[in-house]
Amino acid sequence: MNELLANTVPGWVPEGARRYLAHTEAGRPIRDLARMAGCHASTVLRQIRRIEMRRDDPLVDAALTALAQAHFPPMTRPAAAAGPGTDKSEEPAKMTVTASDRDDTPDAATLEREGARILRRLCESGAVLAVAEDMDKAVVVRDQAGGVSTRTAVVDCAVAQAMALQDWIACAKPGRISRYHITAGGRAALSRILAEAENRARTRSDGGFAEAQAGFTPASAERAGQGEEETAPRRVRYSSTESPLVALARRRDRDGQPFLDNTLVRAGERLREDFELSQMAPSVTQNWDRFLTGGGRSSQLPEVAVGSGSSGARDRVARALADLGPGLSDVALRCCCYLEGLETAEKRMGWSARSGKIVLRIALQRLKRHYEGPAAADRMIG
Numbered sequence: 001m002n003e004l005l006a007n008t009v010p011g012w013v014p015e016g017a018r019r020y021l022a023h024t025e026a027g028r029p030i031r032d033l034a035r036m037a038g039c040h041a042s043t044v045l046r047q048i049r050r051i052e053m054r055r056d057d058p059l060v061d062a063a064l065t066a067l068a069q070a071h072f073p074p075m076t077r078p079a080a081a082a083g084p085g086t087d088k089s090e091e092p093a094k095m096t097v098t099a100s101d102r103d104d105t106p107d108a109a110t111l112e113r114e115g116a117r118i119l120r121r122l123c124e125s126g127a128v129l130a131v132a133e134d135m136d137k138a139v140v141v142r143d144q145a146g147g148v149s150t151r152t153a154v155v156d157c158a159v160a161q162a163m164a165l166q167d168w169i170a171c172a173k174p175g176r177i178s179r180y181h182i183t184a185g186g187r188a189a190l191s192r193i194l195a196e197a198e199n200r201a202r203t204r205s206d207g208g209f210a211e212a213q214a215g216f217t218p219a220s221a222e223r224a225g226q227g228e229e230e231t232a233p234r235r236v237r238y239s240s241t242e243s244p245l246v247a248l249a250r251r252r253d254r255d256g257q258p259f260l261d262n263t264l265v266r267a268g269e270r271l272r273e274d275f276e277l278s279q280m281a282p283s284v285t286q287n288w289d290r291f292l293t294g295g296g297r298s299s300q301l302p303e304v305a306v307g308s309g310s311s312g313a314r315d316r317v318a319r320a321l322a323d324l325g326p327g328l329s330d331v332a333l334r335c336c337c338y339l340e341g342l343e344t345a346e347k348r349m350g351w352s353a354r355s356g357k358i359v360l361r362i363a364l365q366r367l368k369r370h371y372e373g374p375a376a377a378d379r380m381i382g
Contacts, residue, residue, distance in 0.1 A: 016047035025072035059164035119190040121153045122182040129180040264364040268336040275337040277313035328363040
């Protein structure tokens with residue numbers, strides 16, 4: 001039963017506080033806690049002592065008290081341990097749960113949202129979190145010139161207690177009105193929360209552009225769903241979610257224009273089509289390692305004579321890559337044919353971050369110029 005109660009503690013509660021509550025409220029021995037954690041008993045003892053010393057902080061003490069009342073209800077004494085006038089034949093009394101409001105304890109999402117808002121204010125010069133006794137709210141006050149104080153934010157005391165227990169804020173001199181400052185851990189937590197929020201927003205805006213491509217709805221299907229007529233229908237030769245060019249085409253440059261226009265994407269698709277056709281000879285895999293300037297792919301088989309059905313496509317790919325030259329042919333072969341993501345291609349070639357998309361666009365522009373005005377035998381099938 002004690003393990004069940006310990007598992008009901010919110011996930012944001014630090015590990016040391018969990019063990020402290022399990023020891024002081026649930027009565028778990030230190031050796032048992034150390035055995036469950038896979039560490040020495042002295043480690044758990046130091047954690048418990050550290051939390052006990054932090055109870056001088058009003059917010060930490062209030063947070064531990066609220067967690068104990070909500071998640072570790074007291075056990076009534078058995079009838080056998082009662083006074084001499086009680087009936088010993090009666091069974092031990094059941095566990096009684098105190099009438100505490102569990103909604104006072106914030107969840108992880110609320111703590112991060114409210115914590116980020118308050119920590120931002122506490123990063124301002126002269127800002128402190130003022131907490132008064134027997135008050136349900138805490139206020140962020142910023143001291144300005146002339147001895148004037150301005151209130152910049154208000155937060156529930158339950159959230160402030162959780163922030164203190166997380167060691168995001170600390171009070172040097174507790175009193176009737178305690179003033180809390182942001183700690184180094186609070187600044188690190190704020191940076192982490194803001195970075196995670198930025199990554200989520202970027203994922204939504206970029207349509208999930210990453211190494212593992214997410215499924216995108218083709219533009220033609222989107223227009224058809226909106227009732228718009230498609231003026232230039234095209235046959236899909238392969239899944240558009242496989243190519244990194246599709247994700248780059250969705251991005252915008254500084255002028256709000258697509259980073260890759262349709263002509264550049266079609267040039268990359270044409271190179272990949274010829275590349276796939278050149279691999280269709282039975283039991284033969286074409287070797288294109290000579291066009292890679294670094295980090296070659298050793299999984300390819302040596303180049304051998306192939307049938308006439310794929311020789312034309314092989315020659316077209318070879319001419320296109322030779323026209324691009326070193327560097328440009330490398331990124332075009334990796335991203336258009338091998339379908340490597342830009343991050344992987346940058347690491348293989350030793351380029352700086354976010355430079356691959358610029359080189360890839362230059363390669364596609366050169367590839368588009370190579371394919372302009374082709375002979376009838378070199379035109380794309382279909």
